[in-house]
Amino acid sequence: ETGVTQTPRHLVMGMTNKKSLKCEQHLGHNAMYWYKQSAKKPLELMFVYSLEERVENNSVPSRFSPECPNSSHLFLHLHTLQPEDSALYLCASSQDARTDTQYFGPGTRLTVL
């Protein structure tokens, strides 16, 4: 185990639903990340948080809303998603945002119907 947990592991939702993904890291890190992984494509960085402040937002649609209440927890709130949003959503953490050694969680497999 990498010390990064994600729940749920699988999620199926309709386009009108609202759901949230949760990530928790037990490593004492100060930076956390959300990535989207689609089949046969490179990981896409979505959001970066450092000390609970969002430091990067890579032009992600507003139907994805992150929340970082403290340095150990990260959420991704989902609403009005599209079928093309179906993917594996990975959370990662690192000691700080200037450290490139990242530890990944197992991911949430999201299917939007």
Place this chain on the structure above:
Amino acid sequence: KNQVEQSPQSLIILEGKNCTLQCNYTVSPFSNLRWYKQDTGRGPVSLTIMTFSENTKSNGRYTATLDADTKQSSLHITASQLSDSASYICVVSFITNDYKLSFGAGTTVTVRA
């Protein structure tokens, strides 16, 4: 165009055989290069990391090489085992005002008995 290209996209090998995966990158200025292994349903786990001055790095049956002049890296798997079936992702770190990561799309390796 992605700055990290991996080949082949997928390959199938027999248990006990060797294989080599390729990674070409155009990222600059280069900081380091990592190979990650991602098992199905899991997040990526770091296998090796190499800086500019390192030509080779081993982790058990995995050996990574780096040619910073030609901007090429390879990952060699020796005496493959069924547990080597996974996606292998090349990740290049580069520095602008802060560090950035550029991900390859991965090579899917299937080891058959």
